Structure formats: structure tokens, C-alpha cells
Amino acid sequence: MSETSAPFWDATRDRRLVIQWCTACDAPVWFPRDVCLGCLGDALEWRAASGRGEVYAFTVENKPAMPTPFGDEPYVVALVELAEGPRLMTNVVGCPPQSVTVGMPVQVTWEELSDGRNLPLFEPA
Amino acid sequence: MRGAAALVGVADIASPTGELDTHGRALEVAMVGAALADAGLTLADVDGVCHPMSSMLFAEYLGVHPCFTDSTMTGGSSFEVHLEHAAAAIAAGLCDVVIDVYASTPRSDRGRQVNRPRPQMMGPNPAIEWEVPFALRQPMGPYALAASRHMAVYGTTSEQLAQIAVSTRHWAAMNPQARFRDPITVDDVLASRMECSPLHLLDCCLVTDGAGAFVMTSAERARDLAKPPVYVLGAGTAHDHSMISQMPDLTTTAGVVSGANAFRMAGIKPDDVDLLMSYDSFTITALLHLEDLGFCAKGEGGAFVETGATAPGGSLPMNTNGGGLSYTHPGMYGMFLITESVKQLRGEAGDRQVDGAEIAIAHGSGGLLSCMSTAVLGTEATL
Numbered sequence: 001m002s003e004t005s006a007p008f009w010d011a012t013r014d015r016r017l018v019i020q021w022c023t024a025c026d027a028p029v030w031f032p033r034d035v036c037l038g039c040l041g042d043a044l045e046w047r048a049a050s051g052r053g054e055v056y057a058f059t060v061e062n063k064p065a066m067p068t069p070f071g072d073e074p075y076v077v078a079l080v081e082l083a084e085g086p087r088l089m090t091n092v093v094g095c096p097p098q099s100v101t102v103g104m105p106v107q108v109t110w111e112e113l114s115d116g117r118n119l120p121l122f123e124p125a
Numbered sequence: 126m127r128g129a130a131a132l133v134g135v136a137d138i139a140s141p142t143g144e145l146d147t148h149g150r151a152l153e154v155a156m157v158g159a160a161l162a163d164a165g166l167t168l169a170d171v172d173g174v175c176h177p178m179s180s181m182l183f184a185e186y187l188g189v190h191p192c193f194t195d196s197t198m199t200g201g202s203s204f205e206v207h208l209e210h211a212a213a214a215i216a217a218g219l220c221d222v223v224i225d226v227y228a229s230t231p232r233s234d235r236g237r238q239v240n241r242p243r244p245q246m247m248g249p250n251p252a253i254e255w256e257v258p259f260a261l262r263q264p265m266g267p268y269a270l271a272a273s274r275h276m277a278v279y280g281t282t283s284e285q286l287a288q289i290a291v292s293t294r295h296w297a298a299m300n301p302q303a304r305f306r307d308p309i310t311v312d313d314v315l316a317s318r319m320e321c322s323p324l325h326l327l328d329c330c331l332v333t334d335g336a337g338a339f340v341m342t343s344a345e346r347a348r349d350l351a352k353p354p355v356y357v358l359g360a361g362t363a364h365d366h367s368m369i370s371q372m373p374d375l376t377t378t379a380g381v382v383s384g385a386n387a388f389r390m391a392g393i394k395p396d397d398v399d400l401l402m403s404y405d406s407f408t409i410t411a412l413l414h415l416e417d418l419g420f421c422a423k424g425e426g427g428a429f430v431e432t433g434a435t436a437p438g439g440s441l442p443m444n445t446n447g448g449g450l451s452y453t454h455p456g457m458y459g460m461f462l463i464t465e466s467v468k469q470l471r472g473e474a475g476d477r478q479v480d481g482a483e484i485a486i487a488h489g490s491g492g493l494l495s496c497m498s499t500a501v502l503g504t505e506a507t508l
């Protein structure tokens with residue numbers, strides 16, 4: 001976590017998904033940066049995101065890369081495109097991995113981390 | 126820059142066991158020595174050094190004091206990028222004889238106590254916050270995401286991806302150095318273990334030892350050397366992301382840009398190409414390159430490969446050494462795209478020789494579909 005991204009992670013403590021916006025361009029900035037890529041200005045603020053989006057791409061992992069909360073079970077890693085535009089990497093949970101499809105509507109759900117932050121995951125909407 | 130510089134010496138080594146007897150600097154120096162000997166040059170002729178980790182350390186080890194140096198690190202495409210930079214430097218008169226080298230022994234290192242140097246990422250790495258927590262398996266995970274998207278948007282099938290592995294294996298059967306030479310079928314690929322859906326084990330490249338080197342010089346000097354020169358007709362490089370979550374469109378790589386620029390410089394069209402050496406870290410990687418370089422329309426890569434177009438006897442010989450899928454893949458495979466192109470254009474490729482090959486493409490892919498670098502290479506007749 002950097003100084004720049006701290007507001008994102010702080011919001012997850014309240015299970016709020018926030019996205020950086022440039023107020024000059026009225027456009028989202030993702031991933032969090034110190035300037036807007038459109039105008040190189042720093043008129044940035046954090047806005048609540050809808051938490052809704054759709055699966056852009058996904059893969060079912062059958063052999064985890066590292067210890068995960070999913071244990072030995074297959075799990076889904078996906079890119080989810082938020083309604084606001086940005087594309088996030090995440091896990092799709094709350095449904096059988098085989099049922100996930102590209103284009104599937106999803107909404108944010110949260111997984112609690114040991115330090116009180118929450119990780120934004122997605123589930124079928 | 127077109128035709129101003131030429132590849133004059135190459136060397137590469139891999140083995141059917143997947144392991145080599147030497148490693149590290151000894152292997153690198155052996156490759157440089159062999160490539161220089163191939164060219165009829167010596168270390169004393171070298172005034173340009175490329176190395177994907179550190180050209181400064183490597184030049185010091187060789188005792189060379191270069192006036193052109195390049196440590197550009199773009200993963201597997203590093204060697205195509207070095208080739209492009211070296212050709213530009215030679216064309217501009219900055220230097221005369223450039224060497225580039227690669228040696229990596231991940232397979233035999235398993236039984237050896239070594240500190241393998243790893244590609245260094247300088248500066249903050251946002252992936253630690255925005256990707257790593259979600260446990261995407263590396264390196265196949267990002268390619269699996271691209272394959273899933275391509276399938277959803279264009280209807281590409283697992284069978285079509287598998288055909289790339291099958292066609293490549295047919296080429297490997299004719300390369301005595303290839304790790305795997307026994308024929309496989311589409312069913313074999315589909316029956317192999319599902320790694321990251323939709324990619325099966327046989328959709329993935331190997332992990333083997335391997336090494337190679339090349340020597341470049343000016344077209345003028347090249348004509349007096351030991352072997353027929355292979356000219357750099359065009360080159361182009363482009364990257365559009367580092368993290369896969371930042372890739373603008375998972376079905377289209379920056380190869381659209383690198384390829385168009387390289388083809389334009391060379392003054393050629395896809396139809397003019399006799400041989401495509403295309404980085405095949407995974408079957409989906411090779412499929413994206415076919416589309417992005419213009420050998421078929423976007424979305425039609427599956428239908429293109431399904432007919433066996435890239436297999437021996439097909440309209441577009443691709444990865445004639447057996448590729449990363451069946452020949453060798455030591456981690457950053459781009460060097461072998463260049464060495465095989467040169468062998469083919471010289472008519473030195475033995476059983477797998479492509480008849481009358483005059484123009485070859487070496488198309489490197491580095492990072493996670495991130496940095497594409499395209500070299501158009503040709504014989505004297507193409508100048």
C-alpha cells in the first residue's frame with residue numbers, strides 16, 4: 001500500500017469500493033496515480049463506485065500459485081470491468097467456477113484481511 | 126535502416142533431454158565464441174555488446190570495451206529489441222560489430238545450487254497491490270485470461286488452439302535438438318491436464334535449458350565474411366502494458382504496431398513472408414501474433430491454423446525449429462527466433478529447411494503479452 005493508494009484501502013475497511021477520478025476531465029483514473037493521465041493535472045478525488053460490472057475475462061485455477069483462502073479447491077481469477085469503466089483483477093466467488101462466463105454481471109463482495117482491510121471480490125449480480 | 130545491417134553469425138544449443146552440461150558465463154561465452162566463429166570474426170572485432178541483464182558486466186567478463194551497449198530487458202522479446210537497436214546503431218555509424226547472447230538453464234539448475242539472476246523490475250510495482258492478492262498463476266494465468274476473452278469474442282475453440290501445438294510438434298519431429306519430437310493429436314492436447322482454463326498442459330511452452338548468440342555488422346562488412354549475410358530489412362517494437370489487467374484489449378497485442386512498422390520499413394506484406402518465427406509461450410500467444418501481424422484477420426486465427434496452414438507443407442511455415450512448445454524454452458525464448466530465421470535463410474536448416482526461404486519474420490513477445498518486437502529478415506535477393 002502506497003500513500004497514493006491509501007484512500008482506496010482505507011475505504012475497504014468500511015467495505016466501500018472507491019475509484020480515483022479527475023475532476024477536470026471527469027474521468028476515472030485506474031490504477032491509482034498521483035496525476036491524471038488525460039491532463040497530467042492533480043485535481044483528483046475519490047468517488048464511490050457502483051460495485052457493479054461484468055466479467056471481461058476469467059480463468060479457473062486448478063493448481064494454486066500460492067496458499068490461498070480457496071485451499072485445494074479450483075477458484076476463479078477474473079478481470080472485471082466496472083460500470084464506471086476501470087478493469088480490475090479479482091476473484092469471482094459465490095458460484096461454481098464452471099458457471100462463470102465472459103459478460104456475466106457481477107457485484108462486489110468483500111473478503112476480510114487480517115489487518116482489517118477488505119479485499120474486493122465479485123459475485124454473480 | 127533497411128538493409129544497412131546484417132546478421133553474420135549465429136549459434137544456439139538445446140538438447141532432447143532438456144538439459145545442458147554447462148551453464149552461466151561459461152555457456153554464454155561458448156555461444157559468443159561459436160557465433161563469432163560462424164561469422165569468421167573474433168572477439169577483437171567486437172565493439173558493441175547486448176545482454177538482457179547487464180551488458181556492462183558481460184562486456185567486462187569478455188574483456189571487451191564496447192562503444193555501443195544495450196541491456197534493454199523486455200522479457201522474451203529482449204533479443205528482437207537488441208537486434209533493432211543494433212541495426213539502428215550500425216546504420217548510424219555508432220559501432221561496427223555487435224554481439225548479443227542468452228543462456229539460461231532452469232532445468233538443470235534444479236539439481237544445482239545456483240543463484241539464478243532474475244529480471245529486475247525497477248521502481249514501484251503496482252501488481253503487488255492490484256494483481257498479486259488474487260493468486261493468478263504465473264506465467265500461464267494472464268495468457269489464459271487472453272484465451273478466454275478471445276474464445277468469448279470470436280468463438281475460438283480449444284481444438285483450434287490445440288492445432289497450433291500439433292502443427293508445431295510436426296516441425297519439432299525434424300529437429301534433432303528438440304525436447305519433444307513424437308507426434309501429438311488435438312485429442313492429446315485436450316486430454317492433457319487443464320492448467321489454467323482454457324489452457325491445457327500441451328498448450329504451454331516447455332521449461333528447458335538453452336542458449337544462443339548472434340553477431341551483426343554493417344551490410345558492407347558482411348559481404349566479406351564467412352557466411353551469406355542475412356539482412357535486417359525492417360524492425361519495430363511496441364508495448365502497451367506491463368500488468369495484464371492494464372492490457373487495453375486482451376485479444377489484440379502491441380504487435381499490431383510493431384509488425385506494421387517493421388513491415389512498412391521492409392516494404393513487404395504478409396504474403397511476401399516465407400517463414401514466421403513467432404514467440405509461442407502458449408498456443409494463444411502464437412494465435413494472437415498471426416492475427417496482429419496480418420496473416421489473417423482479427424478473430425480468424427483459429428480458422429487459419431485449423432487447416433494446418435502453419436504445419437509442414439502449409440502455406441505459412443511457422444516455428445520450424447519446434448518452437449517454445451516442443452523445441453526449447455529456457456525462459457526468454459526470443460533468441461531462438463533469430464537463430465532459426467538465419468539458419469533457414471541460409472539454407473542450413475537440414476530436414477526442416479523451408480524451400481526457397483527468402484524472407485523470415487522473428488516476432489518476439491515479452492512480459493505478459495506486453496512488449497512485442499518484430500524483425501523482418503531477408504537474403505541478398507530481397508535487398
Ligand SMILES: [Zn+2]
Nearest residue numbers: 022025036039
Ligand atoms: Zn484530467
